[in-house]
Amino acid sequence: MPVDILQTHKLLDTCEQALAERYTVHRLHEAADKEALIAELAPRIRGIAGGNVSADLIGKLPKLEIVANFGVGYDTIDTKAAKAANVRVTNTPNVLNDAVAELTIGLMIALARRIPQADQFVRQGKWPGGNMGLFTELTGKTVGILGLGRIGKEIATRAQAMKMRVVYHGRKRQPSEPHIFYDNLTDMARDSDWLVLIAPGGKGTERIVSRDVLTALGPKGMIVNVARGTLIDEPAMLELLQNGGLGGAALDVFEKEPAVPEAFFALDNVVLSPHQGSATRQTRDAMGALVVANLDAHFAGEPLISAVV
Ligand code: GLV
Numbered sequence: 001m002p003v004d005i006l007q008t009h010k011l012l013d014t015c016e017q018a019l020a021e022r023y024t025v026h027r028l029h030e031a032a033d034k035e036a037l038i039a040e041l042a043p044r045i046r047g048i049a050g051g052n053v054s055a056d057l058i059g060k061l062p063k064l065e066i067v068a069n070f071g072v073g074y075d076t077i078d079t080k081a082a083k084a085a086n087v088r089v090t091n092t093p094n095v096l097n098d099a100v101a102e103l104t105i106g107l108m109i110a111l112a113r114r115i116p117q118a119d120q121f122v123r124q125g126k127w128p129g130g131n132m133g134l135f136t137e138l139t140g141k142t143v144g145i146l147g148l149g150r151i152g153k154e155i156a157t158r159a160q161a162m163k164m165r166v167v168y169h170g171r172k173r174q175p176s177e178p179h180i181f182y183d184n185l186t187d188m189a190r191d192s193d194w195l196v197l198i199a200p201g202g203k204g205t206e207r208i209v210s211r212d213v214l215t216a217l218g219p220k221g222m223i224v225n226v227a228r229g230t231l232i233d234e235p236a237m238l239e240l241l242q243n244g245g246l247g248g249a250a251l252d253v254f255e256k257e258p259a260v261p262e263a264f265f266a267l268d269n270v271v272l273s274p275h276q277g278s279a280t281r282q283t284r285d286a287m288g289a290l291v292v293a294n295l296d297a298h299f300a301g302e303p304l305i306s307a308v309v
Pocket residue numbers: 070071072073074096227277278
């Protein structure tokens with residue numbers, strides 16, 4: 001008898017196909033009455049594919065054994081409740097490191113050189129009226145990385161290829177890393193031209209990039225967020241971008257995404273992106289394969305490939 005699993009949101013087609021070949025998949029996100037579906041399936045569901053897993057949902061599924069998240073960040077899963085209920089949780093690390101690091105450097109250059117604005121300038125026929133202006137470049141600048149984890153290290157390598165100096169802040173110093181460590185984020189922001197955020201979301205990091213940190217980064221400072229919108233005090237950032245207290249921002253994530261405050265749209269010193277860090281075919285296929293591989297390993301009684309709980 002195939003195992004019953006619950007899918008909590010849309011997944012990549014290749015991933016959905018692979019799941020359907022192995023499991024009886026129930027799509028919670030497509031159910032008209034989600035509570036009724038949960039109540040009906042509660043005695044059978046042994047696995048979840050996807051995120052958005054609250055303590056309440058875990059509590060309603062007594063046979064649940066594993067949650068396989070699609071994504072490296074698992075801040076939409078109540079891991080405390082999972083642990084308490086003896087439910088394993090997996091994520092999709094490593095396979096997306098390069099894609100996210102590539103987009104980060106892409107966003108940095110896009111912001112430094114105003115590439116999206118330049119494209120608009122040409123398309124709108126403004127060029128014959130005069131040149132666009134002069135901007136900045138990455139060469140010779142200091143980038144402070146918040147979160148020198150697996151992705152942060154890939155960003156550091158690429159930033160060095162751009163002839164940047166790398167420093168970092170995180171929970172602890174990593175003695176094997178050659179870059180300078182700051183134990184205080186505001187100090188690092190003050191000493192950096194660029195601040196790149198690639199730390200996990202969730203309660204522990206909410207708004208750690210405060211108004212003070214942004215003010216320390218200053219009128220020439222550029223912020224890049226490829227992590228979670230919750231890391232930044234978004235209203236403070238918006239205000240500082242509007243009044244010149246902050247130089248610019250390249251944002252792939254937002255506090256209440258996909259809703260983006262419209263005030264950002266009017267700003268010239270901003271580059272916006274719709275949470276695209278891992279959004280390449282090859283990376284998303286690899287992430288989907290890892291979701292399936294973790295479920296398969298669990299139900300075959302084998303060690304999980306990438307467990308976080
Ligand atoms: C993307 O944001 C991820 O967590 O994988």
